[in-house]
Amino acid sequence: MATVFEMIISGDIPSTKLYEDDSVLVILDINPVEKGHSLVISKTVYEDFTQCPSAQLSHMMEIAQRVALKLKAELKCDGTNILINNGKASGQEIPHLHIHVIPRYDNDGQSFGFSKKSYEGDEIKEYGKKLAL
Numbered sequence: 001m002a003t004v005f006e007m008i009i010s011g012d013i014p015s016t017k018l019y020e021d022d023s024v025l026v027i028l029d030i031n032p033v034e035k036g037h038s039l040v041i042s043k044t045v046y047e048d049f050t051q052c053p054s055a056q057l058s059h060m061m062e063i064a065q066r067v068a069l070k071l072k073a074e075l076k077c078d079g080t081n082i083l084i085n086n087g088k089a090s091g092q093e094i095p096h097l098h099i100h101v102i103p104r105y106d107n108d109g110q111s112f113g114f115s116k117k118s119y120e121g122d123e124i125k126e127y128g129k130k131l132a133l
């Protein structure tokens with residue numbers, strides 16, 4: 001079944017478009033964390049970040065940077081979050097690669113709700129060895 005983003009790309013459902021080129025569409029998120037929250041969507045469907053060719057990822061990040069600069073210039077936000085959810089466990093609702101660009105303000109009261117963990121003993125070294133690229 002087509003994702004909401006495929007239907008937006010095809011024009012079957014409406015969206016507020018900020019930018020479009022051959023491979024990317026940028027729209028306003030319909031339920032923003034803060035007003036101006038934007039989504040940089042790949043026109044080719046990749047389920048998530050891990051599936052996407054690096055050239056397309058680079059292009060999407062370049063556009064996300066332009067969006068972040070625009071949010072800063074126009075909305076005078078104090079910062080931005082650049083976020084990609086990958087997989088249900090991370091909170092991804094729509095399995096179609098997109099980058100969130102979220103304007104943030106000093107003391108805006110928002111939070112990710114993450115709680116931090118600790119490594120025990122030499123665990124951090126073991127993780128370091130296992131994950132070294």
Ligand code: AMP
Pocket residue numbers: 004015027028029030031032084085091092093094095
């Ligand atoms: P994710 O959880 O990373 O998959 O994010 C999906 C995002 O898409 C959410 O922030 C939704 O608010 C947003 N969204 C869902 N439907 C629409 C829509 N029709 N137009 C714009 N944004 C949407």
